[in-house]
Amino acid sequence: MLGLMVAPPRPDAISRAMRLCMKAARLIVLVIAIGAGLLAWMMARNLGSSDAGPVVVQQEIDVDEVLVAARDLPPGSVVTSGDMRWQKWPMDGVGAGMVTRSARAGGAEEFVGAVTRSSFTAGEPIRETKLAQAGRGGYLSAILPAGKRAVATRTSPQTGAGGFILPNDRVDVIVTQRQSDNGRDLFVSRTVLENVRVLAIDQTVEDQDGRSVVVGNVATLELEPGDAETLARAEQQGDLSLTLRSILDGEGDTTTVSRRSSTVNVVKFGVQSQVNTN
Numbered sequence: 001m002l003g004l005m006v007a008p009p010r011p012d013a014i015s016r017a018m019r020l021c022m023k024a025a026r027l028i029v030l031v032i033a034i035g036a037g038l039l040a041w042m043m044a045r046n047l048g049s050s051d052a053g054p055v056v057v058q059q060e061i062d063v064d065e066v067l068v069a070a071r072d073l074p075p076g077s078v079v080t081s082g083d084m085r086w087q088k089w090p091m092d093g094v095g096a097g098m099v100t101r102s103a104r105a106g107g108a109e110e111f112v113g114a115v116t117r118s119s120f121t122a123g124e125p126i127r128e129t130k131l132a133q134a135g136r137g138g139y140l141s142a143i144l145p146a147g148k149r150a151v152a153t154r155t156s157p158q159t160g161a162g163g164f165i166l167p168n169d170r171v172d173v174i175v176t177q178r179q180s181d182n183g184r185d186l187f188v189s190r191t192v193l194e195n196v197r198v199l200a201i202d203q204t205v206e207d208q209d210g211r212s213v214v215v216g217n218v219a220t221l222e223l224e225p226g227d228a229e230t231l232a233r234a235e236q237q238g239d240l241s242l243t244l245r246s247i248l249d250g251e252g253d254t255t256t257v258s259r260r261s262s263t264v265n266v267v268k269f270g271v272q273s274q275v276n277t278n
Contacts, residue, residue: 062091065101067108069120076142077116084108084126097127115142140199140220149228150199153240155219165219169198170245173221173231177238192234195245197222 066089073083086101086108094100099107107126114131132142144150153173155165165171173193179186202218219242223231234240 063088064091064094065089066094067099067101067104067111067126069122069124069126071122073116073120075116075118079111079114079116079131081108081112084111087123089125095125097129098125099128117142144199144222147224149223149225150220151223151228151231152218152220153231153235153242154217155240155242165198165201165242165244167198167200170195170249171198171219171221171242172196172245173234174241174243175234175238176241189241192230193221193223193227195249196227198242 065086067084068087070083070085073079077083089098089100101107104110111126111128111131111133114133117130117132120126120130140150172191173196174189174191176187176189179188198219199222200220202220221231231240
């Protein structure tokens, strides 16, 4: 029986086969790497060219404008239009007493001329409770200088310069007393206060002879504490009259002066004369 004999593979053939397998494996790895790189480049390109950006959620806040102090205002300051301004303010932060433009658009004009009861810092909301306005309670005490006293005295057109006395005028105060001389009545007048500033006049309108006239019933005077006592005593002694002084008298010394005149006016049988009391 004839048997077939198979020759064993030659070593060089085995070596070539192994090299071919290694080349094929390297080629496969290279193809995979190139494919992965191409895929990554395409993904990066798509991300870079996308119009979609980061999503920002904006929450709208309701705001209003609040009247605030434009500068620091110490107590006793007279408020001007330049001392206030409107500032945007969150609606949920608007507190009681704040003046808003939506509620009071003319609030800035309303407070011009008011006097601050207490201090304001720049940017602080303007509150009506911290202001004293003319014609309302607390205004007189706000404008009264330190150490002064406001004293009211009754007056009339006959005793108050015919109703021509107005706030910030300066007057003298005269007291007229009735005295008895041997059963006859004498009237003695003397000046008790000079150069007194008038703070306010309580004025009413009356109809006289078919015409409306302004009549002051009560005059409020600015006095030193001692002069206030002098005025109170004079009211008990007789009738008071206010004499209006010239505005030129206020250019010099405007301090209140208590005065007891050594000369008095005496009216006797309708004849006026001056008597020296020294």
